[in-house]
Every structure is written in C-alpha cells, then in structure tokens.
Amino acid sequence: MNNFFWNNIFKKTRSECELITEFWQQTPLFKNIPSRHIHSLSENMHVRNFQADEVVFRQGDQGAGAILVLEGQVKVYANNTLLSDLDKGDFFGEITLAETDKRTADACCIKKSRLVYFLKQDLEEWIEIEPHLGTIFLMNLASILAQRLHMANQLLSEKE
Amino acid sequence: MNFSDNPAASGSAYFKTFKIFVFVVGFILASFYLLSSILLPVIISFTLYALIQPFTNYLVRKDFNHSLAIIFILILMLVFSILAISFALPQLLSQVTILKSKLPVIFNQFEHFLTIYSQKLGNFIGVDFNVSDILVSLLSQSSSLGNTLLVTISEQVFAITLSLILVPLLTYFILKDFKSLRNKMMNWLPNPSFELGWLIYYRVTSQLQLYIRGVMIQSFIMAVVASFGFYIIGLDIPVLIGSLAGLLNLIPYIGPLISILLAVLVASAMTPFDPSIIYMAVAVIIAAQVIDNIVVIPSVIANAVDLHPVLVIVGILIFGNLFGTIGVILAIPAMATAKIIYINLYADIYNASQNKYS
Numbered sequence: 001m002n003n004f005f006w007n008n009i010f011k012k013t014r015s016e017c018e019l020i021t022e023f024w025q026q027t028p029l030f031k032n033i034p035s036r037h038i039h040s041l042s043e044n045m046h047v048r049n050f051q052a053d054e055v056v057f058r059q060g061d062q063g064a065g066a067i068l069v070l071e072g073q074v075k076v077y078a079n080n081t082l083l084s085d086l087d088k089g090d091f092f093g094e095i096t097l098a099e100t101d102k103r104t105a106d107a108c109c110i111k112k113s114r115l116v117y118f119l120k121q122d123l124e125e126w127i128e129i130e131p132h133l134g135t136i137f138l139m140n141l142a143s144i145l146a147q148r149l150h151m152a153n154q155l156l157s158e159k160e
Numbered sequence: 161m162n163f164s165d166n167p168a169a170s171g172s173a174y175f176k177t178f179k180i181f182v183f184v185v186g187f188i189l190a191s192f193y194l195l196s197s198i199l200l201p202v203i204i205s206f207t208l209y210a211l212i213q214p215f216t217n218y219l220v221r222k223d224f225n226h227s228l229a230i231i232f233i234l235i236l237m238l239v240f241s242i243l244a245i246s247f248a249l250p251q252l253l254s255q256v257t258i259l260k261s262k263l264p265v266i267f268n269q270f271e272h273f274l275t276i277y278s279q280k281l282g283n284f285i286g287v288d289f290n291v292s293d294i295l296v297s298l299l300s301q302s303s304s305l306g307n308t309l310l311v312t313i314s315e316q317v318f319a320i321t322l323s324l325i326l327v328p329l330l331t332y333f334i335l336k337d338f339k340s341l342r343n344k345m346m347n348w349l350p351n352p353s354f355e356l357g358w359l360i361y362y363r364v365t366s367q368l369q370l371y372i373r374g375v376m377i378q379s380f381i382m383a384v385v386a387s388f389g390f391y392i393i394g395l396d397i398p399v400l401i402g403s404l405a406g407l408l409n410l411i412p413y414i415g416p417l418i419s420i421l422l423a424v425l426v427a428s429a430m431t432p433f434d435p436s437i438i439y440m441a442v443a444v445i446i447a448a449q450v451i452d453n454i455v456v457i458p459s460v461i462a463n464a465v466d467l468h469p470v471l472v473i474v475g476i477l478i479f480g481n482l483f484g485t486i487g488v489i490l491a492i493p494a495m496a497t498a499k500i501i502y503i504n505l506y507a508d509i510y511n512a513s514q515n516k517y518s
Contacts, residue, residue, distance in 0.1 A: 044343065048351055057355065060511040062504070064355040064362070102511075117354070121362045128217050 016070075017042050020116050023068055023089045031140050033133055041126055046117040056107035056115065063096035063103045065119035072113025078105040097123055097141055176513070177506040184501055192483075199486060201323040205330035209338065210372045212237070216335060230335045234328060255400035259426070262396070266429040273428070360504045364497050371493055375410060378456050382406040382448055386419070389444035393437060395423065396430055405445060409452070411488050413473055420445050467495055 020042040024030045030038050047070065050056065056074060057063065067074075068091045076083045076092055083105055086092055092107060097120050109115075127134030195202055212233050219229035342361075349357040383406025390398035401423055408415035423441035430437060467475075475495045479487035 044339065046343065046347065046354075048354060050351060054351065056351075058512070062356060062359050062508060062511075064358040119358055119362075121358065129221050131221075 016047070020045060020047075020068065020070065023070065023116075024091075024118075026089060027068075027091055028144055029066070029091065029094065029137065029140050032136050037130065037133055041118070041122065042116075044122055046119070048115050048117060050109040050113045050115060052109060052111050054109050056109060057093070057103045058106050059103055061103045063093055063101065064121070065117050065123070066091055066094040066097050067107075068116040068118065070114040070116050072115075073110040074107055074113060074115070075110055076105050076107045094141065094144060096120060098145060174506070176509045177502065180505055180509070181498075181502050184505075185498060198322070198326065199483075201326040201330060203486065203490070204323070204327050205334055207372055208237075208327070208331045209334045210369045211376070212331070212335060227336060230332055234332060238328070252400055252403070255397035258397050259400065262426070262429045266425050269428040269433070356504065356508045360501055363500050363504065367496055367500060368493055371496065378452065379406045379409050381456050382409040382452055385448045385451055386444060389448060390423070390441065393440040393444060395437060395441055395444075396426055401426055405448065411476065412492065413469070414476060414488075416445060416449055467492065467499065471495065 017039065021035055021039045024038050024042065025033075025035055050072070056067065059078065069086050069088050071088055074086045074090075074092065076086065084090075084092070093103065095101075095104065097118070123134075123137070127137075192199065212230075215233050216226070216229045219232065220226055224232070346354070346357055346361065383403045385402075386405040387399045387402025390402050395401065401419075404422060405416075405419040408419045411418075420442055423445055424438055427438040427441040472492060472495070475491045476488055479491035479494065481487070483490065
C-alpha cells in the first residue's frame with residue numbers, strides 16, 4: 001500500500017542505504033567485513049543535512065561517532081591549519097569510536113552536504129550481537145589510529 | 161573536569177545550561193504527566209526491556225530471528241512467572257491469613273506498649289495521657305482509612321487488569337521497535353545538538369540499566385537474607401516479612417525503617433510473648449543492611465548512582481509527595497538522570513562559550 005500518510009517518512013530509500021553501504025565498504029574501517037553486515041548497520045545510521053559553511057563540530061566538542069560524507073564537501077582544521085579536504089565517500093572523526101571524548105579538530109561544510117553518523121553506541125550494540133566481526137572492525141580501527149599516530153610523529157620530527 | 165579557566169565563559173555557561181536544563185526537565189515531567197494513567201505499565205515494560213534485552217541479543221547472535229527471539233523469551237518468562245506464582249502464592253496467602261488472624265493480638269500488644277510507655281512518659285514530664293481516648297481516635301481514623309483503602313483497591317482493579325494486558329504487549333513492541341522509534345525521535349534534534357543528545361541518551365541509559373539490574377539483584381538478595389534470618393530466629397511468617405523487607409529496600413533509608421517496624425509488630429504479636437525475639441528481628445534487619453552495604457552495594461550497584469544522601473532523602477520525599485508510591489521508587493533514577501543531563505549540557509555549553517571568548 002503506497003499511502004503517503006502511512007509511509008515512514010524517516011525511512012532511508014533503498015538506494016541511499018545501498019550507497020552508504022558501498023561507501024563504507026570502500027573504507028579501511030570495514031575491510032574484511034561482509035557487505036550484508038555493513039548494510040544492516042547502515043540501515044540504523046543517521047543521515048543529517050548541513051548547509052554550506054555550517055559547522056559540523058568544533059575542537060573540544062563532545063563527539064559521539066565517525067562521520068561519512070555522503071554528498072558535498074567538508075574541510076577539517078586544527079588551530080586554523082587545514083588538515084584535510086573531504087569529498088563524498090571520505091570519513092572523519094573516527095577517534096570517538098575508540099574513545100568518546102572531545103573532538104580534536106574543527107570540521108565545516110564547504111557546500112551543502114549530507115553526512116552519515118556512525119555512532120559509538122550503534123557500534124557497541126553491533127559488537128554485542130556480532131563479536132567476531134566486531135573484533136575485525138576494532139582491529140581495522142586500531143590500524144587506522146596507529147597510522148594517524150605514525151603520520152603525526154613524522155610531522156613532528158620534520159618540524160624539529 | 162576543570163571549569164575554572166574563564167570566569168566569563170563559566171558564568172554565561174551556567175545561565176544557558178540552567179535555561180536548557182529547565183526546558184528539558186519540564187518536557188520530561190510534562191510527558192510523565194501525559195502518560196500518568198499508563199505510567200506504571202510503561203515503567204514495568206521498560207524495566208523488563210532492560211532485563212530481557214541481553215537474552216534476546218544472545219539469541220540473535222545464535223542466528224535466531226529477532227521477533228521470534230523476543231516471543232520465545234517472553235513465553236519463557238510467562239511460564240516461569242506462572243510456575244513461581246503457583247508455587248509461592250499459596251505460601252504467601254497462608255502467611256497473610258496468619259497475619260490477619262494476628263492483627264487483634266498485634267493491636268492489643270500495641271495498646272499494652274502504649275499504656276506502659278505513656279505512663280512512664282507521663283510520670284517523667286508530669287502530664288497524664290488518656291490512652292483509651294487516643295486508641296478510640298486511632299481506631300475511628302483507621303476504620304475510615306480502611307474504607308478508603310477498599311474503595312481505592314476496587315478502583316485500582318481496572319488499572320491492574322489494564323496493566324496485565326498492556327505490559328506484555330508494550331514489552332514486545334519496545335523490544336522490537338524501540339530502537340527505530342528512538343532513532344526517529346533523536347533525528348528531530350538540530351545539527352549542533354545531535355551528537356550531544358546521543359551522548360546524554362547513551363550515558364543516561366547505561367546508568368539506568370546498571371541501576372535497574374543492580375536494584376533487582378539487591379532486593380532479591382535482601383529478601384533471601386531477611387527471610388532466612390527471620391526463619392532462623394523463629395519469627396512468624398518469615399517469608400512474607402522477608403519478601404516485604406526486600407521490596408521495601410527499593411526505598412533507601414526510609415524502607416529499612418519500615419521493615420524494622422513491620423518485623424517488630426509481628427514479633428510483638430507472637431505467643432508466648434518473648435521480648436528477645438523483637439531484638440533479634442531488629443538485629444536480622446540490621447545484619448541484612450550491613451551485608452547490603454558492605455557486600456551487595458559495592459559489587460552490584462557501585463557507581464550506578466552517585467548522589468549525596470541528603471539529596472536522596474529530600475528527593476524521595478518530594479517525588480513521593482508528587483507521584484505517590486511510584487514517585488518514591490522513581491526518585492533516585494530520576495535524580496541520577498537529571499544530574500547526567502546537567503553535567504553534559506554544562507560541559508558542552510561551557511566549551512562553546514570558551515570558543516566564543518577565545
């Protein structure tokens with residue numbers, strides 16, 4: 001029955017959910033995780049619309065999860081230095097998946113954007129149900145964070 | 161957390177936090193008021209949700225269909241409850257009958273105590289108390305109270321029947337659809353508050369789940385310890401009084417005092433009258449409280465709530481006055497929730513105002 005009143009207006013369209021699954025699948029975060037599991041996770045992710053020049057988060061804000069750029073463009077700054085310029089399919093803010101703490105940089109939308117939030121709470125609930133896949137995910141996350149640390153060390157040694 | 165870096169930022173943050181906090185708490189209280197007619201089944205269903213969810217997750221992990229897992233657990237719980245009730249109810253009913261037959265003796269004993277102590281007190285302060293007058297007034301008041309109670313109970317029959325039907329239905333739908341409903345409601349938050357809203361929700365629910373599970377275990381342990389203690393000292397109706405002590409333990413500070421009063425009344429009605437059993441009954445409750453405070457609370461409810469004892473007592477009295485018995489039980493989780501909301505709101509608003517001032 002295709003009745004407007006009874007339709008779930010918040011439900012993501014099938015193609016959008018598949019697009020989110022596809023984007024996450026291409027990231028190192030979901031390496032070696034079967035797409036049907038990423039798809040079931042994507043169904044519960046939160047899509048938010050941002051205007052051009054709208055702040056996504058500021059340094060020091062409390063963060064709740066990682067963010068994927070579904071549409072648009074986001075720039076990440078730390079102390080007014082551009083750290084990265086992110087397009088669709090890129091993700092950022094994954095540190096808060098390991099530790100719900102303060103954001104370490106500022107993020108701002110350059111264009112009108114659609115961002116997908118993957119919250120730490122959803123990750124924890126998923127790990128409770130799928131502990132084996134959860135372990136793979138956490139290893140991927142650890143590897144990404146280790147690479148970031150390595151890069152930061154290199155940058156520091158270059159400065160010195 | 162150190163909020164002393166910037167006084168201007170901290171002052172402005174306090175004021176903003178207070179405004180938003182009042183709005184949030186007002187919204188929650190208004191929802192409670194709207195739901196007041198079905199508040200009890202809703203609270204029972206959410207409590208069952210907190211208890212059952214780990215088991216459904218376990219079954220889903222074992223490749224069960226989610227809806228089937230919920231139905232399976234609910235049926236299992238229903239069967240278990242029927243078995244437990246059919247086993248315990250006759251025992252409890254027989255103990256209630258004994259208590260009923262003992263009520264006149266309890267009353268006489270109470271009169272006896274009152275006469276002796278009023279004479280002693282009268283001699284001490286030089287005033288003559290007329291015990292029979294006090295008793296007549298007490299009796300007339302208690303009979304009108306009894307009538308009111310009967311009317312209230314007959315009125316509550318509808319509410320209890322409604323609860324019996326609503327609780328399994330609500331529990332099923334909460335277990336099945338709560339997450340998607342929750343996600344939709346959280347999507348109403350504006351972008352700057354989206355992550356903060358989720359963090360507050362996450363912290364509140366984690367603490368509430370810990371608290372509910374802890375309190376259930378704590379009450380059960382208290383009921384077992386007190387029943388066993390009363391049985392050992394030879395008190396009448398030990399299981400009924402022990403179970404009541406376990407239930408009353410849900411109300412901190414005030415509950416144990418009522419348990420002591422109950423145990424003393426039952427002990428004083430025993431024939432032949434033996435004063436030592438009164439002291440032993442009090443000792444059982446105190447021993448159970450010591451076990452609760454030294455063993456159960458640190459291992460089961462540690463860090464579930466971190467509230468000042470004075471705040472707890474004042475909160476229980478205010479909530480009890482506002483929402484009755486449910487208010488007394490809800491006071492601690494409600495205050496713990498308010499505390500988390502306030503701390504997180506303040507941390508976020510303080511950070512925003514520091515960014516502004518810097």
